[in-house]
Amino acid sequence: MDKKFNEGAWAEPGTSVKNKTGSWRTFKPIVTDRCVGCGTCTKFCPEGAIKIVEKNGKKKAEINYDYCKGCLICLKECPFKAIEKEVEK
Amino acid sequence: MKKVIEGSHAVAEAVRLCAPKVIAAYPITPQTHIVERLSKMVADGQLDSEFLCVESEHSAMSACIGAQATGVRTYTATASQGLMLMHEMLHVASGMRLPIVINVANRSVSSPLSIWNDWLDAMAVRNSGWVQLFVESSQEALDTTIQAYKIAETIHLPVMVCIDGFYLSHTYEPVDIPDTVAGYLGDYKPKVVLDPKNPITQGMMAGPKAFQEFKEQQHRALLSAKDVIKNENREFNKKFGRIYGDGLVETYNMESADYAIISMGSVCGTIKHILDEKKISDIGLIRIKTYRPFPNKEIIDLTKNLKALGVLEKDISFGIGGALWADVKTFVDKPVSNFIGGLGGRDIQIEDIVKIFGTIRKEEENIHWVGSQLKK
Numbered sequence: 001m002d003k004k005f006n007e008g009a010w011a012e013p014g015t016s017v018k019n020k021t022g023s024w025r026t027f028k029p030i031v032t033d034r035c036v037g038c039g040t041c042t043k044f045c046p047e048g049a050i051k052i053v054e055k056n057g058k059k060k061a062e063i064n065y066d067y068c069k070g071c072l073i074c075l076k077e078c079p080f081k082a083i084e085k086e087v088e089k
Numbered sequence: 090m091k092k093v094i095e096g097s098h099a100v101a102e103a104v105r106l107c108a109p110k111v112i113a114a115y116p117i118t119p120q121t122h123i124v125e126r127l128s129k130m131v132a133d134g135q136l137d138s139e140f141l142c143v144e145s146e147h148s149a150m151s152a153c154i155g156a157q158a159t160g161v162r163t164y165t166a167t168a169s170q171g172l173m174l175m176h177e178m179l180h181v182a183s184g185m186r187l188p189i190v191i192n193v194a195n196r197s198v199s200s201p202l203s204i205w206n207d208w209l210d211a212m213a214v215r216n217s218g219w220v221q222l223f224v225e226s227s228q229e230a231l232d233t234t235i236q237a238y239k240i241a242e243t244i245h246l247p248v249m250v251c252i253d254g255f256y257l258s259h260t261y262e263p264v265d266i267p268d269t270v271a272g273y274l275g276d277y278k279p280k281v282v283l284d285p286k287n288p289i290t291q292g293m294m295a296g297p298k299a300f301q302e303f304k305e306q307q308h309r310a311l312l313s314a315k316d317v318i319k320n321e322n323r324e325f326n327k328k329f330g331r332i333y334g335d336g337l338v339e340t341y342n343m344e345s346a347d348y349a350i351i352s353m354g355s356v357c358g359t360i361k362h363i364l365d366e367k368k369i370s371d372i373g374l375i376r377i378k379t380y381r382p383f384p385n386k387e388i389i390d391l392t393k394n395l396k397a398l399g400v401l402e403k404d405i406s407f408g409i410g411g412a413l414w415a416d417v418k419t420f421v422d423k424p425v426s427n428f429i430g431g432l433g434g435r436d437i438q439i440e441d442i443v444k445i446f447g448t449i450r451k452e453e454e455n456i457h458w459v460g461s462q463l464k465k
Contacts, residue, residue: 007280008184009184010292011289012290015293
């Protein structure tokens with residue numbers, strides 16, 4: 001039988017890395033300069049798609065758009081209202 | 090060893106012999122005595138199993154699914170509303186190709202509330218991808234539950250062994266309990282298991298490009314169960330000296346029959362008794378033991394020289410007729426009358442069956458409600 005169809009639909013690990021869910025997005029969250037890198041959004045992001053990175057000595061949230069589904073929970077939870085949205089083009 | 094025991098306890102003895110590592114169950118009449126006895130066996134150290142007292146039947150099947158996925162044999166039992174609550178997870182178990190074994194002590198489904206026997210519960214889940222076996226006696230319940238593990242683990246699909254609530258579950262009969270199933274049922278050897286050292290994903294999502302093929306695989310596997318069931322019926326006979334027809338269907342009094350009555354479960358014992366006592370030669374019995382996969386080829390072969398048939402069943406597929414009747418009609422091109430009776434625990438009596446025989450001889454095709462008290 002075709003190797004692709006493992007009976008019982010089991011798979012090797014890593015399917016959530018392979019399936020880039022960024023294509024599902026309708027709204028795209030954008031991190032603005034108001035971000036202070038507090039990390040609140042990283043804890044709320046259901047996809048684990050946000051990381052805090054250092055840029056020019058300043059901490060800032062960075063969204064991985066390969067996996068961000070555009071749920072905008074980060075925008076809602078940001079204590080500094082530092083995340084804005086735009087319609088995905 | 091022969092013992093006079095309840096059908097429920099016969100099933101519990103079968104499960105003890107097959108030694109599932111995890112039993113997850115929630116009590117519901119008329120199934121309760123099965124898992125009650127099993128929990129006693131575990132408490133008394135006769136059975137080395139984890140007995141999980143879960144909070145619902147949905148959880149019972151979920152726990153069996155999780156445990157079975159790690160590579161151990163599992164067991165549960167339920168009935169009626171419990172099977173309805175479990176319905177969602179029945180599809181998950183078959184879709185994940187987990188060879189779980191369940192006993193259903195068949196009981197009606199509310200509303201109106203009834204704790205008594207019919208097949209409305211099992212028939213409501215006939216499309217969930219499980220093998221469904223219906224047995225006639227307590228001995229057959231024990232034997233079939235042992236075979237169920239072998240069948241399930243061969244085809245990687247779950248198996249449901251249906252015993253008529255009360256008529257079998259609560260009735261005392263002499264039952265021969267094997268000393269061991271060693272030499273018949275080996276260790277469970279799964280194809281894939283959940284193991285943190287060698288991670289895989291089970292029960293994952295399948296998109297439109299893949300989903301249909303998984304369902305096609307399931308259907309093929311369920312059809313392949315026919316040969317496996319026939320084979321296990323023979324192998325069991327070699328080892329234990331008991332056999333039930335060809336495993337799919339059992340015939341009785343068919344030698345010179347012009348007509349046949351088709352049915353399942355414990356009511357077939359009553360039918361056999363009447364055929365014998367009244368020395369009837371023109372009517373025979375075809376007892377369907379394996380309901381899913383459906384023994385279509387066997388039904389066609391057995392009925393090809395007959396004039397007409399009747400299907401007696403304790404269920405109704407609302408808006409069409411009896412579920413079994415509709416299945417038989419799919420493959421048989423001759424008059425088939427449908428007799429729906431015994432719902433909610435009403436006894437199907439000798440005079441009912443004698444009347445049914447008379448109607449079958451008329452070679453007509455109607456849906457009859459046995460002993461109906463409603464105006465036509």
